[in-house]
Amino acid sequence: MKSNMVKKVYNWLDERYDLTPLIEFARHKKVPVHEHTIWYYMGGVTLFLFLIQIFTGILLSMYYQPGPDSSYESLRFLLTKVRFGWLIRSIHSWSANLMIFFAFVHMFSTFFTRAYKKPRELTWVTGFILLSLSMAFGFSGYLLPWNELAFFATKVGTEIVGAVPVVGPIIMKVLRGGSDVTGATIYRFYAIHITLLPALFMLVLALHLVFVQKHGMSEPEHLANLPESRKKYIPFFPNFLLRDLILWLIVFDILVFLAVYYPWELGLKADPFAPAPAGIRPEWYFMFMFQTLKLLPGHILFIEGEVLGILIFMVGGLLWMLVPFWALKGRPDQRIQPMEFIGVVVLIYIGVMTILGYAL
Amino acid sequence: MELNRRKFTNMLIGGGLLGWLASVLYPLFTYLIPPRVEEQSLNSVKAGKVDDFPPNSGKIIKFGRKPVLLIRTETGDFRAFSATCTHLDCIVQYREDTKHIWCACHNGMFDLTGKNIAGPPPRPLMPYGVRVQKNEIIIEKPTNLG
Numbered sequence: 001m002k003s004n005m006v007k008k009v010y011n012w013l014d015e016r017y018d019l020t021p022l023i024e025f026a027r028h029k030k031v032p033v034h035e036h037t038i039w040y041y042m043g044g045v046t047l048f049l050f051l052i053q054i055f056t057g058i059l060l061s062m063y064y065q066p067g068p069d070s071s072y073e074s075l076r077f078l079l080t081k082v083r084f085g086w087l088i089r090s091i092h093s094w095s096a097n098l099m100i101f102f103a104f105v106h107m108f109s110t111f112f113t114r115a116y117k118k119p120r121e122l123t124w125v126t127g128f129i130l131l132s133l134s135m136a137f138g139f140s141g142y143l144l145p146w147n148e149l150a151f152f153a154t155k156v157g158t159e160i161v162g163a164v165p166v167v168g169p170i171i172m173k174v175l176r177g178g179s180d181v182t183g184a185t186i187y188r189f190y191a192i193h194i195t196l197l198p199a200l201f202m203l204v205l206a207l208h209l210v211f212v213q214k215h216g217m218s219e220p221e222h223l224a225n226l227p228e229s230r231k232k233y234i235p236f237f238p239n240f241l242l243r244d245l246i247l248w249l250i251v252f253d254i255l256v257f258l259a260v261y262y263p264w265e266l267g268l269k270a271d272p273f274a275p276a277p278a279g280i281r282p283e284w285y286f287m288f289m290f291q292t293l294k295l296l297p298g299h300i301l302f303i304e305g306e307v308l309g310i311l312i313f314m315v316g317g318l319l320w321m322l323v324p325f326w327a328l329k330g331r332p333d334q335r336i337q338p339m340e341f342i343g344v345v346v347l348i349y350i351g352v353m354t355i356l357g358y359a360l
Numbered sequence: 361m362e363l364n365r366r367k368f369t370n371m372l373i374g375g376g377l378l379g380w381l382a383s384v385l386y387p388l389f390t391y392l393i394p395p396r397v398e399e400q401s402l403n404s405v406k407a408g409k410v411d412d413f414p415p416n417s418g419k420i421i422k423f424g425r426k427p428v429l430l431i432r433t434e435t436g437d438f439r440a441f442s443a444t445c446t447h448l449d450c451i452v453q454y455r456e457d458t459k460h461i462w463c464a465c466h467n468g469m470f471d472l473t474g475k476n477i478a479g480p481p482p483r484p485l486m487p488y489g490v491r492v493q494k495n496e497i498i499i500e501k502p503t504n505l506g
């Protein structure tokens with residue numbers, strides 16, 4: 001009876017849109033199985049957390065009222081009066097951080113397995129854009145509660161943007177909606193956070209996913225060269241998808257555990273006429289850049305240390321985005337491959353600077 | 361001849377397209393640039409009574425939309441500085457223990473003349489004038505800054 005109904009709907013659609021290629025595609029999509037298979041799940045986890053962001057973000061926007069006299073107050077109302085308001089907010093904040101964490105893991109895992117090589121150059125580039133957009137999500141969302149920490153972190157963060165030569169000052173003004181961080185900044189960040197970024201993100205995400213479907217999963221070099229008979233695969237549907245779902249369930253449980261036992265704090269309301277409290281810091285994923293800027297001397301040769309630092313990060317980011325186009329090829333007999341070396345150095349740098357940022 | 365004509369039309373169309381693009385983008389970009397808000401040209405504000413400020417203390421005073429740090433030194437003088445850190449825009453405070461002006465954001469330090477003496481701040485804090493009139497403290501905009 002039920003399957004009859006499904007069949008009818010299927011036939012109806014098939015007649016009009018010819019679903020056969022899709023079904024064929026799904027049937028033949030397979031995932032290689034080897035010791036690095038675990039990394040194939042990281043993008044999926046990031047995607048799952050993004051879906052949670054959309055969902056909880058929509059819920060938050062039903063109570064949140066942007067504005068210097070309402071942002072903080074509406075969130076306090078949400079936390080104290082709205083049933084499970086604290087839970088939704090806590091999940092949104094935790095999931096934001098986990099999402100960026102997994103996006104980083106995903107990026108480095110594709111880096112070290114060299115999945116960015118031809119033909120997947122643009123998969124890498126779109127992925128890098130997605131990570132950048134995620135960080136922009138985090139930066140814009142951070143200000144929305146209009147608490148002390150967010151207020152000063154945003155002042156400092158936008159001031160750093162303002163230090164970029166030539167275009168910096170005007171970008172800073174456009175971001176802030178004036179020369180200072182005020183209510184106008186909240187409106188702008190809110191608009192960016194809930195309309196501009198989600199739209200851009202979904203567009204780039206769609207491209208990223210289409211590219212991935214088109215190419216299938218990459219195989220690490222030593223496996224790709226094995227004879228077909230010695231390779232192992234599992235079908236994407238349903239085997240891999242079910243494993244994906246189980247992992248999502250686990251991540252969801254961890255997320256809820258964190259959100260419930262470590263509820264996200266609201267802090268004190270921002271006061272533009274109070275001294276900055278000690279302990280102003282950006283979110284952890286900006287820490288390595290922030291710490292670097294802090295450690296640079298005031299002047300290096302003829303330019304300000306800060307400006308030089310920003311320029312280096314901009315060039316570094318660009319190079320990282322374009323990795324597939326300049327990746328160095330080592331000789332096969334080399335013990336340490338050049339790209340591996342670069343990746344490890346970058347990881348260590350990020351790690352050390354982040355730790356220093358919290359320790360100093 | 362044929363080719364030149366084609367080149368010419370292409371240039372015409374291309375140029376027109378560019379002009380069209382500019383006329384669309386220009387309003388969009390300028391829309392995003394926040395308009396200048398008329399700032400009242402405030403010349404002075406009253407900060408309170410002399411007795412409200414014990415020696416060796418500091419307080420942030422609203423000077424229009426700008427925060428100003430008013431300090432009463434140990435010896436009883438009043439000084440005022442822009443409270444906006446010259447490093448990255450945080451708001452500074454007076455430290456009663458070290459008798460310095462301190463920025464918590466990146467541990468910037470200024471002495472009681474506003475000079476940057478430690479940490480990342482690149483420039484001194486802008487000084488404001490302070491006048492005491494009938495036991496009332498008045499903070500004045502530095503005249504040399506118009």
Ligand code: HEM
Pocket residue numbers: 050053054055056057058060061064075089092093096097099134137138139140141142143144145193194198264
């Ligand atoms: C995909 C990535 C996203 C990230 C990384 C992200 C991140 C954040 C962060 C860090 C905050 C501040 C959390 C806090 O302190 O409360 C925040 C707040 C907020 N976000 Fe998002 N967000 C994302 C997507 C969305 C979407 C899609 C929406 C809506 C459609 C949304 C709506 C909101 C609202 C209304 C707030 C303010 C409430 C609050 O601060 O708790 N977010 N977001």
Ligand code: FES
Pocket residue numbers: 445446447448449450463464465466467468479480481
């Ligand atoms: S903003 Fe004051 S020291 Fe950095």
